[in-house]
Amino acid sequence: MTGSLAAQEKADSLFLLETTTLLAPDSLIFVQDSVPTDTLTGDTLKEKPLFEDIIAYDAQDSIRFSVEQKKVFLYGNANVKYITTELNANFIELDMEKKQAFASGLPDTSGTIVGTPIFKDGTQEFESKELRYNFETGKGFVKDIITQEGDGYVQGKLTKKLTDSIYCVKEGWYTTCDQHDHPHFYIRMNKAKMIRDKKVIAGFSNLVLEDVPLPLFIPFGFFPITKKGTSGIIMPTYGDERMRGFNLRNGGYYWAISDYIDLALTGDIYTNGSWGANLITNYRKRYKYNGNLNFTMSRNHTSEKGMPDYTQSSDWSIRWTHAQDNKANPYSTFSASVDISSANNNYYNSTNINDIANQRKQSSISWSKKWPEKPFSLTAAFSHNQNSRDSSISITLPNVNFRVSQFYPFRKKGKSGDLKWYDNIAVSYSAELRNSIQTKEDLLFKSSFDKWQNGFKHSIPINTTINVIKDVSLTPQFSYNAVLYTHAIRKYWVSDTSYYAKGYVKKDTINGFHYAHNYTASVTLAYNPTIYGMYMFKPNSKIHAVRHVIRPSVSVSYTPKMGVKRSKYYNTYLDVDNAEHEYSIFEDGIYGTPSGTQKNSGTISMSIDNNIEMKVRNDKDTTGENEFKKIKILESLRIGTSYDIFADSMNWSNIQITARTKLFNDKLNLDVTAVLDPYAVNVNGTRINKFHGGLGRLRSVSASTGFQFSSDDGKNREEKNELVGGFYDHYVDFDVPWAVSVDYTLNYTKSWTRNPNPGATKALSEGTISQMLRVNGDFSLTPKWKIGFSTGYDFDNHEVTATSFNISRDLHCWDMTFSCIPFGTHQSYNFQINVRSSLLRDLKLTKKESWYDTGNFYR
Template sequence: MHTNLFNIVLISFFLTLGTTSAYSQDIKKKNTTIPPKKEITKAKEDKTKNIVPTPIKDSIKADTVKVKKAFLEGKVSYKAHDYTKIDQKKKLITLYDKAELYYQDIELKSGIIVMDYDKNEVYAGRIKDSTGKYTQYPNFKQGTNVVEPDSIRFNFKTKKALIWNSRTDQGEFKIKAAVTKKENDSVYFLKGARFTTSKDVDNPEYYFQTNKVKFIPGKKVITGLTNMVIADVPTPIGLPFAYFPMSKETSVSGIILPNYNDSNTRGFSLQNFGYYFALSDHYDLTVLGDYYTNGSYGMRLESSYAKRYNYRGNFNFRFENLINSERGYPDYSKQTIYNIQWSHSKDSKSNPNSTFSASVNLGSSKYFQQSINVVNLGSNLNNTLSSSVSYSKTFNSVPQVRMSLSATHSQNTQTSEINMTLPTLQLSVDRVFPFAKGDGIKKGFIKNINLQYNLNGRNSFVTTDSLFFKPEMFKNAQVGMQHSIPISTNFKLFKYFSASASANYNEVWYLKTIRRFYDTNQSKVVDETVNGFDAFRTYTLSSSIGTTIYGTFNFGKDKKIKSIRHVMRPSISYGYTPSFEKYYDTYAADASGTMIKPYTRFEGGIYGAPGLSNSNNIGFDLSNTFEAKVTDSDTTKVEPKKIMLLNNLNLSTSYDLNADGKTTFAWSPVRVSGGTQLFKNKMNVNFGATLDPYAIDNSGTRINMYNINNGGSLFRMTSANMTVNYSISSSEFDDKKKDDDQVKRNGGREDDLFGKSRDVLNQKSQFDDTDDSKGEDAITTFFKSKLPWDMTFAYSLTYGNNNREKKIINNSIMISANADLTPKWKGGISTGYDFVQKGVTFTQIRFERDLLSWRMDFNWTPFGDYSNWNFFIGIKSGVLSDIKWNKQRVNDRTIR
């Protein structure tokens, strides 16, 4: 007890000494004041004889002894699990076993800590356990920097330190050094250092070895001669010096190293060489270039931008100058291709009353097929490029008004035809119920009468790649505006029937019309464009009545299938459109002028033309759904389980009351369509067929005779189709999301039936970011479980019999499968077979190997127009993503 009391008193005295001020001498206060000595001075006499006394100085000087500063500037806290020993003679404090020391922003934890408060130093090291193994390695933390060495020596006053076998994490880097000298809070010097992105810094699969390093935490690492070591084997890969940025910012500007490739027709190449500009926190820019030794070159600009709670988007521009073969050879050709992609979305929180969005994908029709730097298989097989840019605003008036401006673009990559609207104006005024009271109750035929106003204006172009945005494109522009006022009402009829009636008034404005006549000079009928405002007005009437019929078939409570429920929704509609003959003129179809035919000057307009004959149709529609109640496989559940047998089974046709039996027929073909989901909604099945009640003659022309009266069946099937899609995986209850933003922007498929997309610049791994530290346990768990896999299956069948050909037009199957062959190997295949063309469809084989800090993959398309292979191995870390080897061979694409 006496010893403990002595230690307690001593520690209290030491802590008090470290937190108080000390002086070299103490000047005691005196009770009496020593008066200054009196000095007699002669006063000078001026003309006024006033005496001015000379001020007398105090003979006691100020104390010049400096106050000695305490050896510590803050409070020191410490503790230990085993013991705390204080040696006052040597001025040492020893903390043993789970020792901890805290001073200002410094935290030190270790097996043993020795503090020398005379030299202002502290030493920390590891200790041995009962088996002789070193444990409790020091953990030194200052601010946000953490170092885990074997031992450390630190000076509280100078903040300098010597660290042996330090280990520290800086961003994606893990750094280990034999000796580290801490110069100050921001500069470290390392000797015998290695740095890597491997998770195990003591036994990494690769590292960079260097003897001299200047390390500035959170900013950069500058090294001397640096050598790359793989599996503890030095490689010839080395640099006389190296610089690695370690900024805590989300992105840093820097050079992007190129890929090397070769081609049979374009020579050797450097691809994707450029620079990344981290312009600000809101946007960036990547500039990339490609060059082939035969003169071909390409350029890419990529930018992403975002502002929280306002907007986000990205912009890509790609241009390539392609040269095939050599000048003077017969197969020499030259072409320029380009592609523009822009995606923009606005956050609704910024302004709920207005929106702006953009999804642009336009350019050369053959860009994805001929590009020297795009191996994006889903985009290659896509036949359509489409774009849309739109702005909408809602005016909170009464009634509410909505306005939108948009520009659209649709491009067929096979025919190079482009359809574009620039712009489209849409304006709508919300519904108004003129006969409803202010309480909002709308019941009955009169009170449900409502009307609204819609405006649609368009400036439309039809052009090709070669004329895109050239003067010829704008000469054939179609400009028009459509006004419509729909009036409708709905009501109940005989309690079980829902009825509706509507009328629609349309007015169309054009700035161009035609005048048709027979030109004797050309000996043919020509259309002459007439510029100027013109308009026509039409109206239509329609009504419908429908109901819902429920039917239930019970099989008994002891049956597996308890009951089947059938829901039918039949409806009958009527539509009437009168003839608008007043808008029609006549023209002579021959030179004699005897053959007179009608025409309207509004033909070819973007909103159509008024009809010459009236339309008087009755439509019939029937939709069906089938559900079943079955005994649940879960015996704990009392209620039966509902399953869907048929999501829909629809039949529709119409009858023309004005049919003449020659050019028009009374009944239209019956269209049957349906769909269902099977195997716990894993399989989607959709089917459809067209049934014609009329027969055809020997030439295949439809005649006004029912097929059953011509020796056939009641209906003649003219076409049919069926599609099946099925997705399954080893974990059926886990939905594996397949998402590739770039494929969607390019217009390709989101699934991998056409193979996985591969971005040459930013290759993504199929492996999840799992903890590799589990080692053997992860492998053992893997082989005890089922083999992870997933599969996507698609089947398509189309039957044609329009002219009794009874022909299978399309019959193909496509499969995509992926599997984890081992914990570190993944494999996949996408292929298919066309039974009509009797050939294998697009096929891709892929493998990927997880090499811990590295990744290796191989993709191979063995045959077809897009046959290619690609081998890649590189470091996963984004900081060292330029350390890679990428070899690919793409099938030479001739300009088509």
């Protein structure tokens, strides 16, 4: 049964004052018996309508009207709509005079109350047991409200709705457990005010766990519930270190600047005077770019001043990543990956063992531009490499490259059909401008400009390929190379014996632009066939066929003597003994000296590559579409060497053998490389022009293997991250029962030394083996328990490498974790039970002893 209450302006009628007229079985309007007039003027009185808009209502069971009380009673899945407000319940009472609605559930046949009110106002929605609402004021009282606010849920015994967004709650609770009807934990609040989509402010509160009140009380509570992030205070963690004292870490303020960027400012403070400051910002613009910046600086004091173990260090770090969306601009890109820090920063301020083990850091910032339908491209970049072990650092700023991709100047545009040999002549161009320095960290900002190496180079390669016959090709090449420097050098001998017994070499810098060029040419004849071999098995055999692919390669290259005379860029000086020394006037140049070919040279290169695959019947396939499957027996086995045509002796180069394959459905990788020397050594261990015999003399072997196995083949293994307040919460993947990865490397090197024994005919040989094993894995004892580990073994030093263990337990809305580094310099442990939701991240119980607190890691 449905109906409507119309306003005077829309229905051209007035609401009932005393009597009613039934117009249709499913609709009802109220009219007035008589229209009063003003006795003084005689004008008809214009009465104000009771409601501003139509009230639409319906009920599945029945609708009852009380003319005397001016009320409407709706039974069974009742629904009332008024402007943006909607109310659903099993029973609704509309009081037309007071402009109020009362809603509640009704008992079913078993006596259980069902159909409790659901109230909606725009995007807001909540459930309750009873509700009383005033359509005119927008205020109301709600009994046993349950509403979701952000990641949490709010329930109250009695709630007063003041405005569309402000509610006062009495005897309520707040939880992030999704079983909100009976949560595993909640914060019980005596009184609270809820501002929807913004915050909940509570008075005296305490924590209740599994319906057991805990003696954990807070005088007031503040819960930010905005969906887009809320600015607020970041509570610090505490600790006590033997060397730096009692401390508070990572406390500060988080600022949600806008939908596109946030900012977190945190700091650390220690009782011995050490301190640290951190700035973290994340930014993102959809379809444009995204990135984050992390800047830290600290002052570290260990022990007390005057003590033998006292040290001090000023440290800093910059980490910045920036990525451009592929949709932003197809012709221009910008990206950044920066990781720069002081040498001791990771040692003192790292929060995980991987950062401490990382002694090398590198950075790159690049911008590139392409021109559509043109062969031009431009790239500008900054790069940085740093070794914290010896505090060495190298920086290149800028590094600008301009390229003209390969084009064919003699080929007519749109030409089709057979091409002449000159149609394949290809020309390209490349130019580079670079400015770089390599120094120590403490000298970087003290270095003057003349300590930097800079220069410009460009090259023009020209080549073509001529197909002589099948699998035989001839490739002539010509290349022009040139450099431009801002200075050159001049050396001469100084007979000043005040510092050295005979004198010394003095080097002068000649400022000004200096251009140098050279050119080379070569021709290569190559034969590269492909040979296939197939062995078919009997029709009923499990193995269908084995295929062997052989790719031999033979090439002969010749480079004639040509180029600029050597004396143009090389000078000499005489020392005190009249000995002549040659030097390049560009030996300090970043690109060196352009060189031509000082003598004729030629090389014959030979190699053979093998690939073996097997085709077997697929018993798992029942459709016949994939009757066979391929299995790689040997992915590659390559043997290669070369012969120097113009060398006086020992023309053959080392023989290099490489092999690689994958086993067990590509789960196991195996790579082996061996180097053999075809020449023998004499009793002094010196290489001589005499063949060793056999394949050659083994010099080195390296092998590596690694495999990863998991119960689901790693298909569902992913890290679940949630960005909240500029920080990341890492959730444990409890879906994979087990996963393990193993990496093993072996290196064998053999060397020869002089044999001191009289009458010895062979040199002494010594083999050195280095091995490293690394194992990572995790497994689930149950769907809720997961154990992870990371360890390794250094066979050279006979010691276990950095090892860590962790245990995780899924407690539904809580997480329990235990992690430890059981031994070594960074021995530590951490046990924590915390609420899973990032909103209540500080509701946790922690017991730990970090490497900071033990003090074992200090030098």
